[in-house]
Amino acid sequence: MxxxxxxxxxxxxxxxxxxxxxxxxxxxxxxxxxxxxxxxxxxxxxxxxxxxxxxxxxxxxxxxxxxxxxxxxxxxxxxxxxxxxxxxxxxxxxxxxxxxxxxxxxxxxxxxxxAGREEARLIYLGVSQTMVTEGRQLVVDIGGGSTEFIIGENFEPLLTESLQMGCVAYTQRFFADGQIHAKSLDRAIMSARQEVMAIAESYRDMGWDSVIGSSGTIKAARQILLQNGWASASGGISHEGLAKVRERLLACKHVSELDIPGLKEDRRAILPAGYAILQGIFDELDLAEMGYSDGALREGVLYDMLGRIRHEDIRDRSAQAMMRRYHVDAAQAERVTATAERLFDQVAPALRLDDEDRDLLRRASLLHEIGLAISHSSFHKHSAYLLQYSDVPGFSQVDQEKLALVVGNHRRKIREEQKMLLIRSGSLSLLYVCVLLRLSALLHHSRSRDPLPAITLESDGIHFALEFPTDWLQTHPLTVADLAGETEQLRHWGIELHIH
Structure with missing residues (x-):
């Protein structure tokens, strides 16, 4: 090595x-x-x-x-x-x-x-970091199963979408037997146009100054145009170049006969489908020319990881955006978050919790009340639904599922099966994160602006011992009642809560 x-x-x-x-x-x-x-x-x-x-x-x-x-x-x-x-x-x-x-x-x-829009965001990040252009750019990435469209400016995506069309899926749908006919080619182009039609108006309304393609299908198309002298003056893909590709496709009856300079062997079978999607995009968005960038999803993932290493995590910006969108009481969210982090720091070594668990707890604490924008009744369930099914930049589906599980179980009655679901989704650490959020939200149930006293928490994973300063609980009877109820609830999960 x-x-x-x-x-x-x-x-x-x-x-x-x-x-x-x-x-x-x-x-x-x-x-x-x-x-x-x-x-x-x-x-x-x-x-x-x-x-x-x-x-x-x-x-x-x-x-x-x-x-x-x-x-x-x-x-x-x-x-x-x-x-x-x-x-x-x-x-x-x-x-x-x-x-x-x-x-x-x-x-x-x-x-x-x-999710598709998260894929689109990462693709744009990869393209924007590897190709600097002036003004707004439309980025198109044709994959095997989906196609992503992004309008962005500098390093910021402004509009993202993912459509269910890709070169492998379209090959199976329109060219499964390898035969190439004008009729099947036109059907595939029309299908692509119909997909793009759903987003075309909003994209045209936002507008763009340049068009960039990324990933394999567009790279292969550009290579064919360059090798055959069909590319535009700037080396890009144009309507005229695509018309030449169509002629060569229809000159063959089967993909096995395709022998075009610049076409790699492993791209031969999917070229008709890839061409059809690209042609449909050009037609429906009325594109004149498309450039190419080597940056793509994997480069975007690398740069996104660099941001996390630098503590510039897009997930934190997304959490703040969700708080604003759903009019979260920011002061209350910060109070719960601060308490959750203090409790976390006290038990993390004993419970073997790591930085990812801490990040998860912090974001869950900030977002646990977003469901109040829908209804006060069972708001934790509404919060969980929004977290699981919203498009949240930076979060994978697993990230969102974990957040939703923790937030959805942060209050009220709990059952044994919920414990099993938490453990299956994130091992015991996810269960412990949920317990810490429950305790933190409970301690701020009154929504008082007065700071909490110095509270200590110890745990071995089964026993959680909260210790309060002398006489503090005597002056806070509602907290005592809440803690008594929580003690009963946590027993359903095999956890003993002790109050000192």
Missing amino acids: NRHHSDDHLVAAIDLGSNSFHLAIARLDHGEVRRIDSLSEKVQLAAGLDEHNNLTRGSQERALACLARFAQRLQAIPAKRLRIVATNALRQANNAQHLMDQAEQILRQRIEII
């Missing part, structure tokens, strides 16, 4: 795409992410979805074999410096968890299934 692979400043990202799996290893160099190694394999996970939306055994075997090869490149990467994201195919697969369980054993790291 090269010497630089043992450097403590290395980070790595894996993108489990619907068409290809990508690994990127980079060095953090004075605030920049410099890629030093990469690996990509065509796994075509989306092609392995059967009629019941389950991944076939063959597709899972291809995926796991690929990841085993990736794992050999990751031996010197600390777990906290590796991030793995999965996109549309695993969003759609009913048996995704089965594959992820095996993959996580191979990679020894958690896999995050990210």
Whole structure:
């Protein structure tokens, strides 16, 4: 292994795409992410979805074999410096968890299934960090199962969307037998136009100054245009160039006959579908030209990880945005958060809680009352629903599920099955985070602005002992009543709460 692979400043990202799996290893160099190694394999996970939306055994075997090869490149990467994201195919697969369980054993790291708009945000981050343009830019990324559209300015995405169309999915839908006909090509183009039509008006209203494409399909199309002299004067993709590609496609009856300079063998079968989606986007958005950026999802993941390392985590900005959107009582949220963090610091070593658990508790404390914007009755359930099903930049589906579980169980009655759900979703640490939020919210039930006294908490995981200053509880009978009720509730989870 090269010497630089043992450097403590290395980070790595894996993108489990619907068409290809990508690994990127980079060095953090004075605030920049410099890629030093990469690996990509065509796994075509989306092609392995059967009629019941389950991944076939063959597709899972291809995926796991690929990841085993990736794992050999990751031996010197600390777990906290590796991030793995999965996109549309695993969003759609009913048996995704089965594959992820095996993959996580191979990679020894958690896999995050990210929502379409989060994928779009990360793609824009990757493009904007690797290609500087003036004004607003429209970024388009055609993947194997979905296509992302982002309008952004500088490093900030302004409008994000993910549409259910991709080169692997469209190959199965319109070109499954490999035959190429004008009729099937036009049907695929029209289908792509219909998908884009749903977002076209809002995107045109915002407007853009330049158009950038990223990832494999657009890279392959541009390479064909460059090799054949069909690219625009600036080396981009144009209507005229796409018309030449259509001519060459229709000159063949089957994908096996495609022999176009610049077309790689592993792109041959999906070229008609990729062309159709790209043509549909050009037609529906009335694009004149599209440039290309090497930055994509994996680069965006690397830069997002750099932000987390620098404590510039987009998830904290998203939490603040949600607080504003749902008119959270910020003072109350900060009081609960401060108490939660004080309690956390006292028991974290004994309960083996780490920085990620602390971050989760802090965000749950800030957001536990967002459901009040809907109704006071059972607001914790409304809060949980909003956290689980909203598009929240920076959060994976697993992140949101954990937040929703903690917030949804932070008050009122609890049951044994809720404990099991918490443990299945995040081990015992998630259960302990939930207990800490329950205690913190309870201690601020009165919403008083008066600061709490110095409270100490000790725990061995089964017993939680809260100690208050002498005589304080005597002057706060409502808190005593709340703590008595909480003692009864926590027994349902096998936890003994002791008050001193």
